Amino acid sequence: MIREDVPxxxxxxxxxxxxxxxxxxxxxxxxxGAGQFFGLLGPNGAGKTTLINSxxxxxxxxxxxxxxxxxxxxxxxxxxxxxxxxxxxxxxxDKFLTVEESLIYHAGYYGVEKKKAKxxxxxxxxxxALLDKRKAxxxxxSGGMKRRVMFARALVHDPKILFLDEPTAGVDVELRYRxxxxxxxxxRGGMTMLLTTHYLEEAEELCEEIALINGGKIAAQGTKAxxxxxxxxxxVEEVYLRVVGHDVA
Amino acid sequence: MTLLESAFNRSFRTLLGREILRFVRVWxxxxxxxxxxxxxxxxxxxxxxxxxxxxxxxxxxxxxxLPGVALMSLITGAYMNTSxxxxxxxxxxYIDDILISPMSDAQIALAxxxxxxxxxxIVGVGVFVVGTPFAGAGVSHPVLLLLTATTVxxxxxxxxxxxxxxSARIDHVTFMTNVVIQPLAFLGGVFYxxxxxxPALKLATLFNPIFYMVDAARYATLxxxxxxxxxxxxxxxxxxxxxxxxxxxAMNRGPNLRY
Ligand SMILES: Nc1ncnc2c1ncn2[C@@H]1O[C@H](COP(=O)(O)OP(=O)(O)O)[C@@H](O)[C@H]1O
Ligand SMILES: [Mg+2]
Numbered sequence: 428m429i430r431e432d433v434p435x436x437x438x439x440x441x442x443x444x445x446x447x448x449x450x451x452x453x454x455x456x457x458x459x460g461a462g463q464f465f466g467l468l469g470p471n472g473a474g475k476t477t478l479i480n481s482x483x484x485x486x487x488x489x490x491x492x493x494x495x496x497x498x499x500x501x502x503x504x505x506x507x508x509x510x511x512x513x514x515x516x517x518x519x520x521d522k523f524l525t526v527e528e529s530l531i532y533h534a535g536y537y538g539v540e541k542k543k544a545k546x547x548x549x550x551x552x553x554x555x556a557l558l559d560k561r562k563a564x565x566x567x568x569s570g571g572m573k574r575r576v577m578f579a580r581a582l583v584h585d586p587k588i589l590f591l592d593e594p595t596a597g598v599d600v601e602l603r604y605r606x607x608x609x610x611x612x613x614x615r616g617g618m619t620m621l622l623t624t625h626y627l628e629e630a631e632e633l634c635e636e637i638a639l640i641n642g643g644k645i646a647a648q649g650t651k652a653x654x655x656x657x658x659x660x661x662x663v664e665e666v667y668l669r670v671v672g673h674d675v676a
Numbered sequence: 677m678t679l680l681e682s683a684f685n686r687s688f689r690t691l692l693g694r695e696i697l698r699f700v701r702v703w704x705x706x707x708x709x710x711x712x713x714x715x716x717x718x719x720x721x722x723x724x725x726x727x728x729x730x731x732x733x734x735x736x737x738x739x740x741x742l743p744g745v746a747l748m749s750l751i752t753g754a755y756m757n758t759s760x761x762x763x764x765x766x767x768x769x770y771i772d773d774i775l776i777s778p779m780s781d782a783q784i785a786l787a788x789x790x791x792x793x794x795x796x797x798i799v800g801v802g803v804f805v806v807g808t809p810f811a812g813a814g815v816s817h818p819v820l821l822l823l824t825a826t827t828v829x830x831x832x833x834x835x836x837x838x839x840x841x842x843s844a845r846i847d848h849v850t851f852m853t854n855v856v857i858q859p860l861a862f863l864g865g866v867f868y869x870x871x872x873x874x875p876a877l878k879l880a881t882l883f884n885p886i887f888y889m890v891d892a893a894r895y896a897t898l899x900x901x902x903x904x905x906x907x908x909x910x911x912x913x914x915x916x917x918x919x920x921x922x923x924x925x926a927m928n929r930g931p932n933l934r935y
Binding site: 513 | 935
C-alpha cells in the first residue's frame, strides 16, 4: 500500500555517463514529497533532461536508485511508469495519428481501458481547447497547438506525478499563463509536480521546493523561503545567481 | 493474470493496433505498389517469357514461380513495414512515448514485429490470390504454406525492427532493401530451380536463407521443390527466433534509442 509519507520521488546517488564519456549526472540525490510542486532549476546542459530520462529508462544510468511512490523505477518499472506522466522538452508527436488518436493511443500504451481513455481524452481536448482540431493530424498543427497536445497526452493516463521538462520554452505568453493556472489546479488536486526550467520567474511563480542543479550535481535544495533566507536573497533569481555563479543567459 | 494475458495486454494490443492503423492509413504506399510489382513479374516472366520456358520440374512455369513471387512481396512488405515505421518513430522521437510506457522491451519488439508480419501476409496472400487465375492450380498443403508464410514474414519483420533501430539515416534502410534483401530474394530461386544452375552458383544458393523459404513455399503449394521441406521449415523457424532476439535486443540496447 502507498502511504502518505512515502515520497513521490526518491533519487539516490544517480550517475549517468553518456557513451562519449560525458558525465551528465554525477551522483544526484533528490526527494520530492507527495503532492509537492517541485522545481529543478539549472542552466542548459546541467542534466535536467537526463535526470528525467533516467527515471523512465530513456537514459540508462550507470548506478543509483530511483523510487516512485515506493516502487523501484527499474525493478518494478511497470508500476512505477504507470504513475508517471512526462511532457518532454522537445515535441515528439506521432505523425500518423490525429490529435484525438494521440491521446487515446497513449492511454492504451499505459493500459487504460477504452471507455475511460475516451472520457479522459474528451475532457482534456476541451481543457486544452483542441476540440475543433481533434481530427487533424498532429503534423498539421502549429507549434503552440502541438505543445497543448503534448500536455494533454502526458495527463491522459492520470499520472500521480507529472514531469514537465521546460514546458514553457518557446510558448507564447497566453498559453504560458493558462498552463501555469492549470498545473497549479492539478497540484491542488493532489498531483505531484516536477518542473524543470531555466526560466526563474516560472519557478518563483509555481514551486514551493526547489533544487538547483549544475554540472550534473545538486548545488542547493530547499523550500523557496529557506533558500532565500540561506542565501540572503530577495528572490529565486538571486539564489540562483549566488549558487550557479552566473546568469542563465 | 496468466503470462499470456500479461504479454498480450492492452498496452501491447494498442501498439499492434497503431502499427496496423499506420499501414492501412497509407495503403496506397504500403499495399498497392507491391501488388502491382508482383503482377508485373507474373506478366513479364510468366506470360511473356513463359512460352519459352514452358515447364520446370514438370510444373507450368507461371505456376512454378507464383509462390516465390508472392513470397518476395511478403518479405519486402514485412521488412519495409517495420524498418520504416521504427526508423520514423526514432528519427522524430515519438518512439520515446512508447519506450517510457509500462511496456516491456519484448512486448514492444513483438508488437512492431507482428504489425509487419500482418502487412507481409496481406501483401503475399494478395499477390497469390491475384496471380492464381493466371497460373491455375491450387495449394497442396495449405497449412504448411500458411505456417511458412507467417514464419518468413515474422523473420523479415523482426529484421526490419533491427534495421530501423540501428539505421542512422534513411539511406541505411533503403540500402538494406536494395543491396541485401532484393538481391537475395532475386537469387533465391524464385524464377528457376537450383538444379538449373552451374555447380558454383548452386552451392552459393545454398547459403541464401531466402532460397529455403521460397523452396518451402513452393513445396507447400506445388509439391515440387529442391529440398525436403521439413528440415527447411526448421531452419526458417530458427531464423525467426534469431531475428526476434535481434529485435528485442534493439529495443533494449539499440544505439540512440535508450541513451
Ligand atoms: N545523447 C547524449 N549523448 C551525449 N551527451 C548528451 C546526450 N544528451 C545530453 N547530453 C549532454 O549531457 C549534458 C546534460 O544534458 P541535458 O540533460 O539535456 O541538460 P538540460 O536538460 O539540463 O539542459 C549536456 O552536456 C548535454 O550536452
Ligand atoms: Mg533539458
